[in-house]
Ligand SMILES: NC(=O)C1=CN([C@@H]2O[C@H](COP(=O)(O)OP(=O)(O)OC[C@H]3O[C@@H](n4cnc5c(N)ncnc54)[C@H](OP(=O)(O)O)[C@@H]3O)[C@@H](O)[C@H]2O)C=CC1
């Protein structure tokens with residue numbers, strides 16, 4: 001029996017994780033959950049999974065949740081500090097890190113520093129402070145298991161092989177909701193259209209990232225730190241069907257890939273059960289039904305965000321954290337109707353141009369950069385003519 005804590009339990013990854021727990025009640029016990037503001041869903045989860053402690057973002061949410069959960073044996077705390085305390089609470093072996101965005105950095109680091117293994121879906125902390133996270137993981141003898149489907153595929157394709165034999169990592173990209181649109185058509189895209197991912201049902205932020213290809217830019221940075229490989233040896237291949245989840249090329253030119261239907265429960269369960277594979281009762285991939293798989297090169301002209309990911313790594317230090325924060329601000333502005341789809345890349349580009357990158361020596365450098373870049377990106381958003 002593995003005891004687990006789920007950060008971001010009310011989201012897409014969080015609920016898929018709880019689906020695994022429900023399927024394997026003898027294997028996993030949930031002792032802590034955290035959410036943002038969806039207290040209705042969190043209340044349901046408390047009643048079903050009986051965690052010892054939960055945390056929510058605000059005091060108001062905590063007060064309402066306490067009222068709803070009167071008589072239930074659960075500690076309810078709130079705020080960044082409360083979420084970090086639940087992430088680090090004693091008695092858990094594994095923390096599923098599934099908050100969206102930079103808000104996951106402090107709690108994920110708190111979990112690492114308290115000696116818990118991490119199943120990492122929340123890629124933004126790895127983008128902001130990958131070197132620091134890996135140093136802390138080594139110091140506390142913690143393993144970080146990838147949940148992100150591409151990184152899970154690479155992790156699986158590396159099993160049993162030597163890192164020194166790897167030639168390059170190849171991340172696949174679906175191309176997102178807008179891959180077939182021309183540059184002119186991209187100008188007029190509304191959020192509802194950009195949110196229609198062809199293969200995956202995910203939270204809104206990552207779905208927009210997928211449509212701009214920033215998701216792949218973030219994933220290149222994530223892969224650099226997860227697998228300790230320079231960005232010059234990480235490639236991206238557009239594969240619309242999301243069946244091949246990523247590949248590793250070895251020095252002898254063999255390529256090893258992981259395939260499967262697009263269902264996050266497979267990579268989540270692999271990270272949760274590692275090294276065991278959970279017998280998931282899900283439909284099998286039938287390649288005869290799929291018929292053909294297609295591949296093409298990324299289009300950097302229509303989707304410039306992928307290049308920004310590479311560039312942030314080449315500059316290094318705090319630049320990926322600045323890029324990440326600008327992206328979060330720009331995506332939110334787009335979702336709220338404040339900027340056009342094509343302006344997301346402009347806001348990130350201009351924020352990066354204005355940022356003087358420095359080395360990340362500790363958490364404060366990442367957090368300070370995050371604050372600075374949010375302010376800068378916000379000012380850029382408001383300066384756009386709308
Ligand atoms: N969805 C997917 O299939 C995949 C997701 N990922 C990554 O996993 C992470 C989660 O994605 P996804 O599940 O889609 O996102 P969702 O938007 O569906 O869920 C986000 C979760 O984070 C919580 N949350 C949001 N903001 C805060 C905050 N400021 N403080 C505390 N909690 C907060 C939300 O709480 P509430 O809803 O209660 O407000 C919710 O539980 C992202 O980093 C994403 O890139 C990676 C691969 C695949």
Ligand SMILES: CC(=O)[C@@H](O)[C@H](O)COP(=O)(O)O
Pocket residue numbers: 148149150172173174175176200206209210211215216264
């Ligand atoms: C499921 C998952 O891992 C997402 O990050 C997914 O990869 C998004 O797909 P694309 O970014 O390739 O559209």
Ligand SMILES: [Mn+2]
Pocket residue numbers: 148149150219
């Ligand atoms: Mn992914």
